[in-house]
């Protein structure tokens with residue numbers, strides 16, 4: 050009945066996640082509170098791995114894009130599930146290292162990795178560096194040479210595919226800060242440069258066309274473009290590209306109207322395109338990498354808030370104010386993103402109201418959602434915002450000096466803290 054499988058209603062008419070009563074969670078740990086279901090995370094990981102096994106003979110790797118939700122416990126779970134890990138900063142590498150994540154299964158992305166970050170990646174033995182531009186290629190060669198190491202790299206390519214999604218999360222088109230362009234010859238130039246270098250070994254190509262994408266077609270198109278380029282590289286330089294990283298970006302259900310394609314369907318269709326293109330072009334089938342972030346963490350999480358004041362402005366709207374907001378979930382402020390709202394204590398009731406959920410920050414744009422349909426709602430109620438497992442905690446801030454909420458993991462009816470709630474002392478930790 051809800052958008053995520055891990056959610057249900059118990060005999061008290063309370064919302065449950067992973068079999069745990071959300072009203073009890075709010076009482077025990079306080080609000081605002083992020084709650085994640087471990088079972089759902091593991092299930093999502095397995096589903097992606099299974100799709101590569103079923104449709105591509107297991108010749109691939111699923112790397113979890115840790116920017117969606119990065120913390121030590123998440124890294125441990127993902128490592129246990131046999132996935133790789135996308136990291137985009139020294140901080141994400143450090144988190145994973147501290148969790149014992151094998152460095153050789155890490156892929157280091159980013160359009161402007163600093164020399165310090167590159168040094169750290171070399172030192173920890175990160176498995177692949179996804180090189181974004183020629184400046185970075187030169188820097189990496191110099192630093193790898195000085196460290197007497199050889200690093201395996203992929204090039205980030207702009208395949209020129211326009212995914213139909215919000216412009217802030219669209220990344221595959223020419224006008225993008227990410228990657229090397231195909232049309233201008235920039236990408237081929239980079240390949241030829243890399244071939245001359247001693248301390249970098251070009252093993253693959255990468256593309257990532259955007260996020261929250263619902264159609265399979267742009268992914269098929271991107272795969273085709275990338276394989277054509279692999280064939281062109283072979284022809285012009287004799288070099289065999291062994292790895293093809295097709296990125297992430299699979300859309301999830303935030304509201305019932307969202308209709309993401311089943312992920313299995315994605316791999317089935319993309320594998321078909323890869324196999325056919327390889328046959329047509331006379332090239333070997335590459336090892337495939339896919340990088341889901343949102344689709345692994347997003348549906349597994351919810352955020353619990355307590356309702357403070359309710360302001361009914363006749364003929365305008367009803368503002369329901371909560372004890373969190375853009376500091377724990379900036380996605381409405383960034384993208385006008387939509388969410389589903391449930392009154393945790395009346396979860397099974399019909400939705401009879403439309404309200405605007407407002408945060409407590411000093412910004413009019415500090416909303417979680419406009420015109421959200423909900424059950425009857427009163428001051429003091431606990432409400433749940435669904436599918437907040439990705440890009441919520443990881444995007445949280447201390448604006449207005451608001452401490453970040455705790456993250457609780459539930460599993461088989463039990464709950465545990467995986468990230469502590471920030472204290473007031475934490476807020477001044479670095480103040481002099």
Ligand SMILES: *Cc1c(COP(=O)(O)O)cnc(C)c1O
Pocket residue numbers: 114116117135158257259260261296297298299340341342343344
């Ligand atoms: C953000 C990102 C992803 C994950 O995107 P989702 O939409 O969360 O699946 C994968 N790869 C790269 C390079 C990214 O930047």
